[in-house]
Structure formats: structure tokens, C-alpha cells
Amino acid sequence: MYSVESLLSDIKNTSLSKPFRILNVCGGHERAITRAGFRTLFQHNIHLIPGPGCPVCICPEEDIAYAIHLAINENVVIVSFGDMLRVPVEYEISGCSSLIDAKNQGADIRPISSPQEAVSIALEEPRKVIVFFAVGFETTMAPIAATLLNDLPNNFRVLLSGRLTRPAVAHVLESQPDTFDALIAPGHVATIMGSEEWQFAIDHHNLPVSIAGFHPESLLLSLQTLIGNCSNKVVTLSNRYPEVVKQNGNAAAKALINKAFTIVDAHWRGIGVIPGSGFSFASRLSHLDATNDYAPVDFPSQCDQNVPETTSPCEKVILGKMAPDACPFFGQECKPASPKGACMVSDEGACRIWYSSGERSITNVIKKGNTLKVEMK
Amino acid sequence: MKSAEGNNHSSSEPLGTESIQLAQGNGGTLTKRLIDHVFKNKANKDLDLLHDAATVTFDGPYLSITTDSFVVSPPIFPGGNVGALSVYGTVNDLAVVGATPRYISTAFIIEEGFSLSTLKQIVNGMHQAAAETNVAIVTGDTKVVPKGSGGGVYINTTGVGDSQDAPIWDTSLIKAGDHVLVSGSVGDHGACVLLAREDYGLQGQLKSDCGSVVPLIDPIKHLDGVRFVRDPTRGGLSVLLHDVANETGFDIELIENNIPVRPEVASVCEILGFDPFILACEGRIVAVVAPDISGKVLAHWRSIRNGEQAEHIGVIVKNTESKGRVTIVTPMGGRRFMNELEDEPLPRIC
Known part of the structure; x- marks a missing residue:
């Protein structure tokens, strides 16, 4: 249908009179873009900008601090998706600034890769309380909802820190008007929520949107569509991942989410409180809430202020205001083995992705190649 | 196993246990x-x-x-x-x-x-x-x-x-223009062990490449133009090539499409967020050879068991920087650096 060569030449032959800034909001997309080397392939004025696309990066520090506190002080087993373990918090809890610190100090913290694994651990350890640190966007929260709605062992509790993507993207677009020219919408989230979830970017911001899959070919098709929108001066919502994304999404998954959770205002690390962007337990599941059973931890939270002005480099990276390699700590004090900020931890984090694929010094490569360094405003 | 006594005790006496005491x-x-x-x-x-x-x-x-x-x-x-x-x-x-x-x-x-x-x-x-x-x-x-x-x-x-007839292979012999060859698919052992740990709740068709590389070494042992040979174990292809780049100061340019990765390994890496190039091999070798013998080495390897997938994956390139780097030309024609192993890989969230 489309050949990679024809898509690439289409993009390269489109003349753009001004910079064209394309925001992506999914760590999987950023990973695919970087691994394919797209930034070294296109013309100088096409900017591919990573935004808030990683649930690990935006998980608020107070939730991580609470998980560390429970693991160290409350004799519980914390089970968590692996990449949460290294995320640092600014203020230490009992001498630990990450879950991996706590694990190294003897706390029982176990990495898992599915909610069902958390339940299996609870069944294997009936004498211990298992607290599942549930972090993720809609794609992760749907299977978590399904798990929580099943019969669960009595020793199973949840520290809920899930987030909805659309309100955060809306926040980024509203707080930075005229900064982005197009949006690549997240394919996995759209699978659950439907392509219609992204119509708001057209209606409220006049931005073309393309839903992309995760193969470089699918992303290339989305990019070509968005760049075509720009040169033809039209604004469309295109679904370039139609094999899994439907207009209304996955009704069964949405029903599970609605049954298990209610939608609440929630704090995002680096962004602040975003209305209607988080999950709380529906009353039928409130007995699972770990915060009912254990005292809170004393941790300075930023969520008291309403959407604070962002200053730290991590916050600027999450909001798409700064390229990862423009951060003074990038690749210096902040590396995957010793992350200073959350974006350097997860494989979905923009800094980690850029670091792992060497975008920190892409100019060196490009000297031999034929394109120019990515620049962002 | 060490014992000062001889071997004249009967081994027929039962152990009487199913597990080690x-x-x-x-x-x-x-x-x-x-x-x-x-x-x-x-x-x-x-x-x-x-x-x-x-x-x-x-x-x-x-x-x-x-x-x-x-x-x-x-x-x-x-x-x-x-x-x-x-x-x-x-x-x-x-x-x-x-x-x-x-x-x-x-x-x-x-x-x-x-x-x-x-x-x-x-x-x-x-x-x-x-x-x-x-x-x-x-x-x-x-x-x-x-x-x-x-x-x-x-x-x-x-x-x-x-080792009296051992050839002298060393990174100091490597020259710009030399070819980088790998004897088979990379990451099989690492991916297989990750799955076998069962922590991930995944089942797969993966098999470790665990085996002897002697049959791969023998035919090239006395071939002029072989500069350096090593097996990519812990840290996989990436650590080996970064070592070569660091020791020689040369860049290494790889063609991603040429690096053999089994589809099962690629899938596991995709799901768990791992990079196959940092996963261990236990029966492969990487050789840096003069360009005029690379075809010969590949022909030798491809003719033997476990060498069928041998490939020419990259070249040694002179660079102007102080430090050698490992770059990849992606299937799309873009460029990136090869991921350098820094921390213990953990499964990612989604």
C-alpha cells in the first residue's frame, strides 16, 4: 500500500515554510522514533517533540515515598512494575530515595510485569500483606481493573496511582498555545479509549492529529499524514493504527475501568494537579485501598499548589518545553544507572530513550550523514 | 569431590535423600x-x-x-x-x-x-x-x-x-575498513533465561545458544587477516563492540538489518522492553577481519552447524573524536548509537 521509500521521499519533498512541531505523548512512540533514527532523516524544520508519555515519569513523588515507607516501616511486600524501582524522590524516606534503595536495605519489594503476578504473589504469601503499586495509563489500568474486580485474596491491597492521558495532553496544549503544530496520539491508549478521544485537539486547538502504531512504518505514515495536513492547510484526525484502534475504543475495557474506578483530580509529577486525570477506587473496591490501612507518610507534596510554574529541567522535558539533551544534567550527573530525574529511569522516559540511543551527540553522527540536529524551542 | 582417600569404596551404597543435605x-x-x-x-x-x-x-x-x-x-x-x-x-x-x-x-x-x-x-x-x-x-x-x-x-x-600454535589476535591489529562479523543470532541465551525465570508470566519457544565455539574458531585459526575474536557473553554484542571501540579509538558502524536476531527474541524484547544487543550469547563469536577475507570466513561459518546465520554486520571506521563510538544505521536509513549497557535491565511497565 505504502512503501517506506515513498513515504520518506514524500516527507522530504514537502516544503515547509516554517518549523513544523509534532508532539508525541507516548513513550512507545518516542522509543520507536528514536530507534528508527527519524530525527536524523527529515529536514531541519521538522521537530519531533516528546511530551508527557511515560506513566513512570509523571508518578508523583508522594506516592513513591509512600510505597517506600510501607516497604520499610510496615512490613508489607511491595509489588511494582520494574521500572518504578529506580525512580528517585527528592526527600529520603528512612534513608531511601528510591524503591531499589529500600530493596537493597532489605525491604521486600518485587518487580512484576502484570497485575496477575501481583495476585499470584499474594496467594503464595498468605501471611504477608501484598501492596500492589498500580501505576499506569488507561492501557495498564484496564487490565488492572479486570484483576481487581475478580475475587482477590484477603492479604491483597493496592496503592493506586493511575492516570488518564487526554487531560494531560489537553493541559499541555492549553498551557502552551501556539507551541505545537500537530499531535501524534498514543496508539495503545486509543485502543482502549477510541480515536474520538483525540477529537478535542482539532475542536479546541485546531491541531491535526494522527493515531499511530508502534512500528516505524506506522509512525512514518502518521508523520507523512500530519506533514501533508500542514502543506495542504487542512486539519484532520487520521487513524493510522486501524487494525486495533476503533472510533469508540474497547467498550469492555472502558466498562471495567468505569466499574472499578471513579475519576478524580490528580497530581502529576512535573505538571501539578490536573482536573479529572486520575483514578480512585469505586466504592465496591474501596476495601483494597492501602491508604485505609496504613498511616500517611510525612512528605512535602507539591500538589497543594494548583498547577505550579515549572522550573526544573525534568518538568520542562515532560511538558515538551525542552529537549532531553538540552538539560545540563543529561548524560552528566543524570544517567540510567544513577538517575537524577524520573525521565532517565523508564524505557518509556524521553531522557532514557535519548540517552540509550545516543541522541546526546547526534550531531557527531550527522556530520557524516545528510541531515541536521533536532532543535526545539 | 576432593578426597584424600582412594576410590575403593562401593558407590552402590544408597544416598537416601532426594535433596542435598x-x-x-x-x-x-x-x-x-x-x-x-x-x-x-x-x-x-x-x-x-x-x-x-x-x-x-x-x-x-x-x-x-x-x-x-x-x-x-x-x-x-x-x-x-x-x-x-x-x-x-x-x-x-x-x-x-x-x-x-x-x-x-x-x-x-x-x-x-x-x-x-x-x-x-x-x-x-x-x-x-x-x-x-x-x-x-x-x-x-x-x-x-x-x-x-x-x-x-x-x-x-x-x-x-x-597455545603454542595460537594465532595472535588483538584489538591493536584492527584497521579502518575491517569488517565486523557475527557467527549467528544474538541475544538467544539472555532472552531464554529471562523467560525461563518465569517471573514474567511469558512462555516462549526460545532456546539458549549455549554451546562450543571451537568449530567456528578452527577454520579461521590460521587465516591471515583475522584481527580479533571474542564471544559476546555478558552484556552481549553491545558490550563487546563498545570494548573494541574504546580500546581502538575507532568507530564501528553497524547495519541493523544485517544483525541476526531471532523473531522470538525480538518479540520478547519488544514486550519486556529489552534490547537484544545487550542480551548474552553463549555460543556465538564476533570477529573483526580484513575486508578481503570476510567472505571466506562467512562461507566457513555458514557451512557448519550453528554458523548458518553468520553475517557481516558492520565496518570499522576512522573517526576524529577522542573516543570510539558504535553507531547503527537503522532499517529506515536513520542513525543512532548502540545502547551501552549501564544498569541491570528491569521489565518495563507497558
Whole structure:
């Protein structure tokens, strides 16, 4: 249908009179873009900008601090998706600034890769309380909802820190008007929520949107569509991942989410409180809430202020205001083995992705190649 | 296994347990019975003598010696086990410096409660691998540690090889324009062990590439133009190539499409967020060779078992920077750097 060569030449032959800034909001997309080397392939004025696309990066520090506190002080087993373990918090809890610190100090913290694994651990350890640190966007929260709605062992509790993507993207677009020219919408989230979830970017911001899959070919098709929108001066919502994304999404998954959770205002690390962007337990599941059973931890939270002005480099990276390699700590004090900020931890984090694929010094490569360094405003 | 006594006790006396007991490491009768039942191998007279040290013959003035410890979990995985791995790993380390592997010594640290039948399987794997690679396991030792203080079974092997006819292979011989070759698909062992740990709730068709690289080394051993050979074990292809770039100061440019990765490995990496280029191989080699012999080396490799997928994956390039770097031309034609292993890979969230 489309050949990679024809898509690439289409993009390269489109003349753009001004910079064209394309925001992506999914760590999987950023990973695919970087691994394919797209930034070294296109013309100088096409900017591919990573935004808030990683649930690990935006998980608020107070939730991580609470998980560390429970693991160290409350004799519980914390089970968590692996990449949460290294995320640092600014203020230490009992001498630990990450879950991996706590694990190294003897706390029982176990990495898992599915909610069902958390339940299996609870069944294997009936004498211990298992607290599942549930972090993720809609794609992760749907299977978590399904798990929580099943019969669960009595020793199973949840520290809920899930987030909805659309309100955060809306926040980024509203707080930075005229900064982005197009949006690549997240394919996995759209699978659950439907392509219609992204119509708001057209209606409220006049931005073309393309839903992309995760193969470089699918992303290339989305990019070509968005760049075509720009040169033809039209604004469309295109679904370039139609094999899994439907207009209304996955009704069964949405029903599970609605049954298990209610939608609440929630704090995002680096962004602040975003209305209607988080999950709380529906009353039928409130007995699972770990915060009912254990005292809170004393941790300075930023969520008291309403959407604070962002200053730290991590916050600027999450909001798409700064390229990862423009951060003074990038690749210096902040590396995957010793992350200073959350974006350097997860494989979905923009800094980690850029670091792992060497975008920190892409100019060196490009000297031999034929394109120019990515620049962002 | 070490014992000052002779070999005249009957091995028919039953062990009476299904798992390892602490007392089986105390050097007394129970240790002797364990050795008789599990470790003794009628084919290997040196080992069965149970002397304090083995005395062996040698052909030339030069030896190569290497040692390695094997702590893989789980100890049994598709395509091999820690016993076979402990022989292949050490044999391979000798082979890639051009030596002919001859003798192996081994030491076991076994955790109390470890399954006896698994131990037998592991020891059997060692003997089979030794027979296949024509090395003799000539001496050994067994210790048992209390439950909770060891991860099942740890095996150390030390290998000795003849090296009087060994070629001199070294990164200092590498020149700009040389070709980088790999003998087969990368990441198989690493991906297989990750899955076999079962922590991930995934099942797969993966098999470790655990095996001897001697058949891959033999045909190129005396070929002019081979600069450097190494096996990409821990840290996989990435660590090996970054070492070469760091030691030589040259860049290495790789063509991603040419690097063989099995589809199963690619899928596992995609799901768990791993990079196949940092996952271990246990039966592959990477060679840097002069461009005029790369076709010959590939033809040799492709004609033998486990070399069918051998590929020319990149070139050595002169650079103007102070430090050599490893770059990749992506299937899309873009460029990026190869991921340099920094921390222990953890499964990612989605």
C-alpha cells in the first residue's frame, strides 16, 4: 500500500515554510522514533517533540515515598512494575530515595510485569500483606481493573496511582498555545479509549492529529499524514493504527475501568494537579485501598499548589518545553544507572530513550550523514 | 569431590535423600557417597582418582588459563543447563584466544535442599559438554552451604589450553575498513533465561545458544587477516563492540538489518522492553577481519552447524573524536548509537 521509500521521499519533498512541531505523548512512540533514527532523516524544520508519555515519569513523588515507607516501616511486600524501582524522590524516606534503595536495605519489594503476578504473589504469601503499586495509563489500568474486580485474596491491597492521558495532553496544549503544530496520539491508549478521544485537539486547538502504531512504518505514515495536513492547510484526525484502534475504543475495557474506578483530580509529577486525570477506587473496591490501612507518610507534596510554574529541567522535558539533551544534567550527573530525574529511569522516559540511543551527540553522527540536529524551542 | 582417600569404596551404597543435605559437604562419608553417586564419571580416570591434585601432560611451552563462575538462575533452561554452560563458557574463553582447550577443574557450591536429580542433570550436562569439546575434567571440589545462603548451585570452572600454535589476535591489529562479523543470532541465551525465570508470566519457544565455539574458531585459526575474536557473553554484542571501540579509538558502524536476531527474541524484547544487543550469547563469536577475507570466513561459518546465520554486520571506521563510538544505521536509513549497557535491565511497565 505504502512503501517506506515513498513515504520518506514524500516527507522530504514537502516544503515547509516554517518549523513544523509534532508532539508525541507516548513513550512507545518516542522509543520507536528514536530507534528508527527519524530525527536524523527529515529536514531541519521538522521537530519531533516528546511530551508527557511515560506513566513512570509523571508518578508523583508522594506516592513513591509512600510505597517506600510501607516497604520499610510496615512490613508489607511491595509489588511494582520494574521500572518504578529506580525512580528517585527528592526527600529520603528512612534513608531511601528510591524503591531499589529500600530493596537493597532489605525491604521486600518485587518487580512484576502484570497485575496477575501481583495476585499470584499474594496467594503464595498468605501471611504477608501484598501492596500492589498500580501505576499506569488507561492501557495498564484496564487490565488492572479486570484483576481487581475478580475475587482477590484477603492479604491483597493496592496503592493506586493511575492516570488518564487526554487531560494531560489537553493541559499541555492549553498551557502552551501556539507551541505545537500537530499531535501524534498514543496508539495503545486509543485502543482502549477510541480515536474520538483525540477529537478535542482539532475542536479546541485546531491541531491535526494522527493515531499511530508502534512500528516505524506506522509512525512514518502518521508523520507523512500530519506533514501533508500542514502543506495542504487542512486539519484532520487520521487513524493510522486501524487494525486495533476503533472510533469508540474497547467498550469492555472502558466498562471495567468505569466499574472499578471513579475519576478524580490528580497530581502529576512535573505538571501539578490536573482536573479529572486520575483514578480512585469505586466504592465496591474501596476495601483494597492501602491508604485505609496504613498511616500517611510525612512528605512535602507539591500538589497543594494548583498547577505550579515549572522550573526544573525534568518538568520542562515532560511538558515538551525542552529537549532531553538540552538539560545540563543529561548524560552528566543524570544517567540510567544513577538517575537524577524520573525521565532517565523508564524505557518509556524521553531522557532514557535519548540517552540509550545516543541522541546526546547526534550531531557527531550527522556530520557524516545528510541531515541536521533536532532543535526545539 | 576432593578426597584424600582412594576410590575403593562401593558407590552402590544408597544416598537416601532426594535433596542435598548440609552434611554432604562435610568431607566425610556422606560427601564420598554424594561424589560416588553424582560426580564420578567412568570415562574420566583423572577425576575418578580423587587425588588432591591432578597431574596432566602437555605438549608445548605455552598454556592459556581462564576461570569463570556460573550462577545462572534457573539452573536448567531450554537448550542447556548451568553444568553444560560452565564447560562451554570456559572452553569458549580458551578458544577465542586461539588456544586448544585441554583440561578443566571445577568447584561446586551447592545450597542445602537443592534437588539431587537436578544436580545429576547438571553434572551430566558437564560431562556431555566436556566429551563434545574434547576436554578432560580432571579435578573438582564440592561444598554445601546452609539453606538461604546460596542461590541453588554455583559452579566455578578453570580451563587450561595448549597455545603454542595460537594465532595472535588483538584489538591493536584492527584497521579502518575491517569488517565486523557475527557467527549467528544474538541475544538467544539472555532472552531464554529471562523467560525461563518465569517471573514474567511469558512462555516462549526460545532456546539458549549455549554451546562450543571451537568449530567456528578452527577454520579461521590460521587465516591471515583475522584481527580479533571474542564471544559476546555478558552484556552481549553491545558490550563487546563498545570494548573494541574504546580500546581502538575507532568507530564501528553497524547495519541493523544485517544483525541476526531471532523473531522470538525480538518479540520478547519488544514486550519486556529489552534490547537484544545487550542480551548474552553463549555460543556465538564476533570477529573483526580484513575486508578481503570476510567472505571466506562467512562461507566457513555458514557451512557448519550453528554458523548458518553468520553475517557481516558492520565496518570499522576512522573517526576524529577522542573516543570510539558504535553507531547503527537503522532499517529506515536513520542513525543512532548502540545502547551501552549501564544498569541491570528491569521489565518495563507497558
